Amino acid sequence: MLEQYVKRILNAKVYEAAVETPIERANSLSARYANNILIKREDLQPVFSFKIRGAYNNLAHLTEEQKAKGVICASAGNHAQGLAESARRLGVKATIVMPRTTPDIKVNSVRARGGKVVLHGDAFDEAAAYSRELMEKHGYTYIHPYDDPMTIAGQGTIALEILNHVREPLHAVFVPVGGGGIIAGMAAYIKYVRPEIKVIGVEYEESACLALALKDGKRSVLDQVGLFADGVAVAQIGENTWEICKDYVDEVITVSADETCAAIKDIFDDTRSVAEPAGALAFAGIKKYIEREGCTDQTLVGVCSGANMNFDRLRYVAERTEVGEKREAVLAVTIPERPGAFKKFCATIGKRQITEFNYRLADANDANIFVGLQIPAGDGRQKLIEKLQETGYQVADLTDNEVAKSHCRHMVGGRSTAENERLFRFEFPERPGALLNFLTQLGKRWNISMFHYRNHGAAYGKVLVGIQVPDAEVAECRETLDNIGYAYWDESDNPVYRLFLK
Known part of the structure; x- marks a missing residue:
């Protein structure tokens, strides 16, 4: 299997659209951690993400008939931009289905590259299902963001470049993981050419689908996916990517949002570039690995996979950096x-x-x-x-404590004497009407006694709500909240609530 992928990687058609990105030494990070830490700058691609490699390679290998009919995908960001740019260069009509919650900056970027944007649904799964309907209806070719051999091979060219340019002994390569396209392609090439080099995946702890699959020995599905690192917000590792990852990825490290924010600052300090959360995961993983192993004087490479950061999110990142560090x-x-x-x-x-x-x-x-x-x-x-x-x-x-960091530190007004109050933390989709939908479905049965919302530049906003619910009606209230469909957590026993709000 590896030999087949290596042949695809060596024959990949990526450089008509993608560039061979530099590998730079992270001087400050290297000095602080007493290792030689290198950054593979995929944030410098034309679409500010590695995704253009796999998208262009996939399109370039289509038949003329397939190109004539057009292509389609579902994406909330980087793959959409990579496919739109690739299709523009090849003169292929591209339709990209995006959730309605997708930030305008990404929607406008796709349109600017000639892609036809269809906004559908509040979440990626709804957009993906609709894209399949359009594919069947119009005969489009589906270009998968990660789970396709040609996409995987395109991403694998990153490993080829690393091994061509890093001449000193290389201890490990750290790769962000979402659906597994980039780590599968890189692992296939590295383990075939230099099997002694460790390939280490890094996942955001609330979307760690590869870690779960390795633990269970199968492609398990996460019950819920956190959206802070939206570029890797995938509930299940891909089928093709799993076949490589299960045998050739040495380990997976999971990192928190705070640790990711600290890594964004580390990259900025060394490059003066702002990575997106998914783009900084590898470096949060490198730091945890060094602290755990106590290694020194080793050469470690991390892939900075993208820089499509929403400007509004910078405030949140800056707030959490010191805690993450x-x-x-x-x-x-x-x-x-x-x-x-x-x-x-x-x-x-x-x-x-x-x-x-x-x-x-x-x-x-x-x-x-x-x-x-x-x-x-x-x-x-x-x-x-x-x-x-x-x-x-x-x-x-x-x-x-998430309630303390995301809500309580920004709230004023002191304690409340509201009776039968229960505290719930929600993730609301960032779209017009989300709050009205919540209030309409909640109805007039229970009174809202506290409400705090904060926008941090993501597809979902963080909301803290106090609702007066008698003990006998708690089960019924939770059933109502379940039916609304927004992710939520009961924080009534949170110590922050008892100390500052109740």
Whole structure:
């Protein structure tokens, strides 16, 4: 099987559209982690993503009859742009079905490259199903974003370039994983030519479909997919890609949103370029691998797979970077409600920089403060907490608490006396009418006692809602929320809620 893919890779037709991207040394990251860390700059492709390689290779191998009928795909971003650009260069009509939640910047980019955009559904699955209907109706050829041998071979040319240019001993190559097209193509080539090199996949923890498949020994489907790293938001590894990955990928590392944000900053510091979340995954994985293995003086290559970042998302990324780099602790601390208490607290924490301080009078005796503090990397957070506790403060560590980081730190108004209140965290699709749809389906049965929404530049917005629901009606309320169809979590037992909002 590998030999077949290597032949396809060697004969791939990508360079009529794609460019051979440079491999640059990440000087700051290399110095900090005592290894030679290299960046494969796929963000420098004409469509700012590696996806043009597979899309063009697939189109270039179609028959003239297939080209004449046109092509179609479903995509929310990079594959759509790669296919539109490839079709433009080859004079092929391309139809791209995109969810209605797709940001305008990506829709406009596809149209600017000559692609016909059809907006359908709120999620990728609905768009994909509709694209298949159009394919059957009009006789289009479907160009899969990852699960096609020609697409896989096109992406595999990245590995060919790496091995041609990195002459020193290469310890490992780190590759972002969504449906598996790029890692399958690269693994096939690397393991055939240089089997001693490790091929390590990196997945966002809320869309880790390859990690799940390797654990189960089959192509399992994730119950839910997180959308922060939208370029890899896939629920199931591809069928063709799985046949390669299960035997030739050495391991998969999963990383959090905060760790990904920190990696985006690392790439920016070394290149002055802003990677999209999926594009930075490999470098979040490299850092975790080095910390786990304790390796030094090794050459490690990461693929920066794309830079199609929505500008609105930069605020969110910047906020989460310090936490992801383990240089900020987010804490709830109970201090006495009396003059001089804040000064004493500041004296206790010493010269640490306060990054955030939120407080509102709650009762006459104690004050719960929400505070962010800069800390040294490593075990600085735990030492800080221990010092505060030794001084007599009650401390709750909120650094990994999603409600605290996404909502509570931005909310004002203090505690509520609302009876029978339950707290729910939602992901609303970013489209007109999403809130009205929610309120209409929720009906007038239960009162909304709190609401916080924040746009962070993704297809889905983060929403925190308080709903007054008597205990006897909780099951019925959850059934109603299930029927609305928006992803949600019950956060009624979250410590942040008890400390600051309830």
